[in-house]
Amino acid sequence: MSDVSLRDVYKSFGSTEVIHGISCDIKDGEFIVLLGPSGCGKSTVLRMVAGLETITKGEVAIDGKIVNRLEPADRDIAMVFQNYALYPHMSVFKNMAYGLKIRRMPKAEIEKRVQVAAEILELTEFLDRKPRQLSGGQRQRVAMGRCIVREPKVFLFDEPLSNLDAKLRVQMRLELRNLHERLKVTSIYVTHDQVEAMTLGHRLVVINSGYAEQIGTPLDVYEKPATKFVAGFIGSPAMNFLNSRISSNGQSTEIPGGFRLALNDEKMLSQGGKKVTIGIRPEHFELTEDGADKIQLIVDHVELLGADTLVHGRFPRDKNLLTIRLPDIHHFNQKTVLSLSISTEKIHIFDRETGHRI
Amino acid sequence: MVEHRPWLTFITHAVLILGCLLIALPIYITFVASTHTLDEITTSFPILPGGHLIENYSRALTVGPRDVGATVGTMMLNSLIMAMGIAFGKIFISLLAAYAIVYFKFPFRMFFFWLIFITLMLPVEVRILPTYKVAADLKLLDSYPGLILPLIASATATFLFRQFFMTVPDELCEAARIDGAGPIRFFFDVLLPMSRTSIAAMFVILFIYGWNQYLWPLLITTDESYYTLLIGIQRMLAVGEGQAEWQIIMASAMLAMIPPVLVVIFMQKQFVRGMIETEK
Numbered sequence: 001m002s003d004v005s006l007r008d009v010y011k012s013f014g015s016t017e018v019i020h021g022i023s024c025d026i027k028d029g030e031f032i033v034l035l036g037p038s039g040c041g042k043s044t045v046l047r048m049v050a051g052l053e054t055i056t057k058g059e060v061a062i063d064g065k066i067v068n069r070l071e072p073a074d075r076d077i078a079m080v081f082q083n084y085a086l087y088p089h090m091s092v093f094k095n096m097a098y099g100l101k102i103r104r105m106p107k108a109e110i111e112k113r114v115q116v117a118a119e120i121l122e123l124t125e126f127l128d129r130k131p132r133q134l135s136g137g138q139r140q141r142v143a144m145g146r147c148i149v150r151e152p153k154v155f156l157f158d159e160p161l162s163n164l165d166a167k168l169r170v171q172m173r174l175e176l177r178n179l180h181e182r183l184k185v186t187s188i189y190v191t192h193d194q195v196e197a198m199t200l201g202h203r204l205v206v207i208n209s210g211y212a213e214q215i216g217t218p219l220d221v222y223e224k225p226a227t228k229f230v231a232g233f234i235g236s237p238a239m240n241f242l243n244s245r246i247s248s249n250g251q252s253t254e255i256p257g258g259f260r261l262a263l264n265d266e267k268m269l270s271q272g273g274k275k276v277t278i279g280i281r282p283e284h285f286e287l288t289e290d291g292a293d294k295i296q297l298i299v300d301h302v303e304l305l306g307a308d309t310l311v312h313g314r315f316p317r318d319k320n321l322l323t324i325r326l327p328d329i330h331h332f333n334q335k336t337v338l339s340l341s342i343s344t345e346k347i348h349i350f351d352r353e354t355g356h357r358i
Numbered sequence: 359m360v361e362h363r364p365w366l367t368f369i370t371h372a373v374l375i376l377g378c379l380l381i382a383l384p385i386y387i388t389f390v391a392s393t394h395t396l397d398e399i400t401t402s403f404p405i406l407p408g409g410h411l412i413e414n415y416s417r418a419l420t421v422g423p424r425d426v427g428a429t430v431g432t433m434m435l436n437s438l439i440m441a442m443g444i445a446f447g448k449i450f451i452s453l454l455a456a457y458a459i460v461y462f463k464f465p466f467r468m469f470f471f472w473l474i475f476i477t478l479m480l481p482v483e484v485r486i487l488p489t490y491k492v493a494a495d496l497k498l499l500d501s502y503p504g505l506i507l508p509l510i511a512s513a514t515a516t517f518l519f520r521q522f523f524m525t526v527p528d529e530l531c532e533a534a535r536i537d538g539a540g541p542i543r544f545f546f547d548v549l550l551p552m553s554r555t556s557i558a559a560m561f562v563i564l565f566i567y568g569w570n571q572y573l574w575p576l577l578i579t580t581d582e583s584y585y586t587l588l589i590g591i592q593r594m595l596a597v598g599e600g601q602a603e604w605q606i607i608m609a610s611a612m613l614a615m616i617p618p619v620l621v622v623i624f625m626q627k628q629f630v631r632g633m634i635e636t637e638k
Binding site: 098 | 529539548552
């Protein structure tokens, strides 16, 4: 058992508070992704778990034991850094063995563990090389090897793939996933890349300027974003937001362009007249035949992606640009009027003042 | 340059050769003088090396010049001890000081850094009287520690090592912390091997600095057995009414040149690497 729990964790640098109370329970063997834009504090949270930053207020517990005052080495964690942080003058073998050597592990045991890790990571033939003689992907694997040999309770990853090129990143992402399935070590992974987050994480913690906006499975976060921020951050292209107001009977809402969307939600019945923000993902628009209750979009420009077509356009008599994503290839001229429909259950409604989901 | 201009090639080479001659000529004259007898030098100065090379050098090394009381061999050894002591001492202290300034947070950290930095502007000569007083009170006159210790603090080396340490990524220190390495282990296992080339470059500079020290050993040595070579040469010249033994002086000067030249030759590769690149 090696669960991690954060209880109301705060962090201040001087008088500036950067983390405003994050709580999260991570189960044994779970892969948790901390996701957020740069500068939101996700790395700070990870570094507090690692022990590289002090915890201003709150508690971090690993395996039921509060570790606030423990040195990183005594927390039984291992960490992969964005720039790998390999010791440049040591061979791959020594890099991986260093932590074990300091813990005075017998030589034979070190040898064995490094060999096993090298085999898992396909590094056996590189054990005598220096880090500068390796490619980015190989260095990244050495950094992971350094963690594996320690057999820690928790793996911490700080944007480990962001220094790699796009193709290698996809490959390493799969390797990471296989590795986790094989070792089943509790992992905390920091990234700003939502594809990494969606594919790797059992659960995501979406962080925005020091607050945990939502904690949930990737699908939860995609289908039921808890706040407008989460809704806009997850999904590419980003969700379209429309200012609108719930009708007095709570059964429909009027959106810019003079269109009306029917709502089929009991919660809305009591929200009559409320100012809200309507969120619709680009992929949830559908092309339909011309009809009276459909919405119309005037095409501004079209991006052909091959598998999909992105159409940017406006509602009649409205300035805001919307993006919709249609499967297959479509050729539309500028100023073409498209007729679209949206199924009721794909509409997200957020309180315009608080940004929370209704 | 890819241009093909015969005249340009000629002129540049001529300038280069002239420059080399200009630098090499005094050394050549010194060498020629060290291979003749005193009479031959003082009557009409010879152009070609003479036949007394072994005689002059062995006399300098084993017997020593008149009126000085120490052989050149002893003086070379003293110079070597002093230069090595200063070079290693300076490197050791500067490494530790730079390590403290870069990696540890303590009150008045920047104040101390600037204090060290300001001493860059104070050469030995400026603080020579108080330093002499301190050395005399500590009974360090006429001793190796007296020759070495007062010159051992180096603002330049501290500053250079600080600059180098600042280029080492923070993550390396953090990775070492997670691996369980304490500050001392991190210093010896990671930082020191990484600074190898910078240390080599500093060694070359500091060895020559130590070897060429003149004023300080002149002040604090009165006992001939602690004379350094440079002081020895100065004493050989100060013979008053008599005739200076030029052939021995020149042989000593040639010998004084050898160790710094050897250090530069053997550490040249490391030196250049330490100056231009850092291993990261």
